[in-house]
Amino acid sequence: MEGELEEVERQLRGAKGVPSAESLIRYLRLMRDLHIRDSPTVARYGNILLRHYRSHLSEEELWTVHEQVAIAALDSHALPFAASVVRAINRRFPDSVRAKRLQGMYFEAAGDYGRAEDVYRDILVGDNTNETALKRLVALQRSQGDTPAAIDAMKKYLDVFSNDKDAWEELADMYLEVLNYRQAAFCMEELLMLSPHNSSFYVRYADILYTIGGPTNYKTARSYYSKAIELTMGGSLRALFGVLACCAHITEKVSLQDARSRAQIELPEVTTQALLRIYKQHAPDKLPFVEPILAKLAGQSERP
Amino acid sequence: MVAVVVHQGPLLKILAHAAKFPANSVNGVLLGNCVESGSVEVHDVIPLCHTTLSLAPALEIGLAQVESYTHITGGVEIVGYYQSDSRSGSSDLSPLGRKIADKVAEHQAQAVVLLLDNKQLEQFCKASADNPFELFRQDGTRGWKRVTDGSKAAEGADAAPSLQLKGGDWKKLREEFFTMFKQLKHRTLHDFEEHLDDASKDWLNKGFAGMGKFLLPGNAL
Incomplete structure (x- = not known):
């Protein structure tokens, strides 16, 4: 063709x-x-x-x-x-939704956001789960820079289309933009349920928990970074550094008796070795800058 | 009036960072020296983040690596922070930007902030403004305050321009920016987050277009 x-x-x-x-x-x-x-x-x-x-x-x-x-x-x-x-x-086609959608898109292109919004709301009166109209309302608020309104519009869209991963990701980003970390974490939980094998979602979720901080969050973040390391077979720098940063914040003593705790004690050492290997292979010029950081983080996590 | 002198190379890198991720907010740190009585000279910048500025881990690890780099190479230190917001409209340093700037100022009390403002960038590209950057300095307990550019003040005002381009040729900066953009050279700049996703990406940007002459003293590693 x-x-x-x-x-x-x-x-x-x-x-x-x-x-x-x-x-x-x-x-x-x-x-x-x-x-x-x-x-x-x-x-x-x-x-x-x-x-x-x-x-x-x-x-x-x-x-x-x-x-x-x-x-x-x-x-x-x-x-x-x-x-x-x-x-x-x-x-x-005066009653067609497709025709109205074009009308709305015309108003958007012309910068007449108010009338575009009227058109999409009108479509929703007849069909309150219309995908295009719900999505255009999010884009409309975003292009005007009104993140809180875009968040509300996206929540309405996700009420209907709760399996849309891109939409959950966009909602998480918007929550981060307004520094609402708890709600951003909630979006990542939804994403982890929808795609349990996507390592970058584990890293992003752990990043959010680490940013919120506090003993429980550091521990949860550490286990999600660990999962990401497992999924990437040790290839994710974000996850490896993340584990070390969490370990440096977790100060409580662990009992040497049970196997899980022993794994936690070994975690910083194993992670450090993995990072050194990656830097030696892919960025040897950065090795002198990374070594002191690793020594410092490891030192913190070995604190009694 | 204490001066903040920036070389052309670092400004071009900030412009490249913003141009590479036009839909995102970006940030990074300024490297240079604090000279006598609060004056600051910026020799280089390290681009840090572009996916989101609101998460701590990438920023913390990035700052730590840059700090370690300045300690080992010597000659320069972290002297400030830069940010460019994806959204146009607000020409103020956001609350988040202020928090990150505070963190950077923990290393260096005289630290300065450069904000690449979208509206001013537009004016800069149309050649109706010389300088697309806003300068912020800490004002005692009142936090980060914009430093009004003396060149924009009323004629005859004797305040010196607070942000000075080394050599003073803003027109040349614009030309270099256009050339870089046309040749797509801004895509060859890599920030620290790109390095985290692919370790071989060089956040020092030693090979960045035309940057050879801006290599730092002691950059022998």
Whole structure:
């Protein structure tokens, strides 16, 4: 199909005057099927097609092309043209959610956030779990820099789509932005349940607990860093340094009798060796800077 | 008026760090010397974080490594902190930024803060402003206070510009920034967090575009 697209593009570029209806229709079809993003070109050829050859298109394809061209025009910020296409779609389908969504996206592109919000809220009145509308409301608040409002909008989205990992990650980031560590930790707990094998979630969760601080959090953070070390087979610098930093904060004595405690005593030493190995292999020039830090951290964790 | 003199190389690195992660807030530390009576000279910067500035571990380990680097190489010390926020609008040092700056000031009482302000960066790129940076210094018990740039003060005011570019050529800094951006050289800068994700990434940025002439004295390691 890519070869076909090249051929059609050549025809379009070589055309004298208005290109043929057939090549324009084929070009837009190929761009839809191949999901290629070249918004300015799609908007340009779509404009020609809709102006000169409406009658060459079936009723169904006519409106598919309208939608395709409207999104391309918004994407390339051709606002007056986008407005005319979006208006046509809304006149033809006054009750369609897809048409309203385009209306909202037009207001967003034009910087009219208030009216965009009205449109999305209106969609939600008819369909209170509409995915696009709920998501656009988050983006809308974020682009205005209102993190607390974006957090509220994201919570509403996650009430419905609670398995969306990207959304939980974004919510955690937003909580960190406003320094709400407890809620950020809660988001990471959800993420750990959704993907129990993603080591970076363990590290992020431990980082949050370490930042909150306190004896219990240092201990929990240490075990999550340890889990991340296990998952990365000792390759995560963040997790290795994290374990040492936690150990340096944990001062209570452990009983030598049980095996788990013995493992905890050996943990700083094993971690230190792993870090030295990584630095020797990948960043030998940094070794002299790292060695004194490791000695200091190990010294702290050996305190009686 | 005590001066803060910054070389072009470190400023270019801060601009590169912000340009590499345009959607994120970034930070790092300033290296240099505190000379007589509170004046500070900045020779280099070490970029630290870009994923989030609000978590302690990466920042703590990064600061520790930089400190150890300055002790071993000698010649320079940590003399300040820089931050560039992803969000435009606020040109003030955020509460979090103040907390981190306090931590840096524990090492060096004369520490200064450079804030790369988005609005001013825009003006800088359009050549309608010379200096995109805001300078903050500790003001006794009142915490971090913006130091008003004398060059922006009313004409005839005798306050010296508080943030000075070594050589004074802001136009050249803009040109170098554009060249770097066009050649995508800002992508070759690595911060400490990137080093944590891939140990071979060099947070000292010894090979950073055109930085050869800004190598530190005693940088022989």
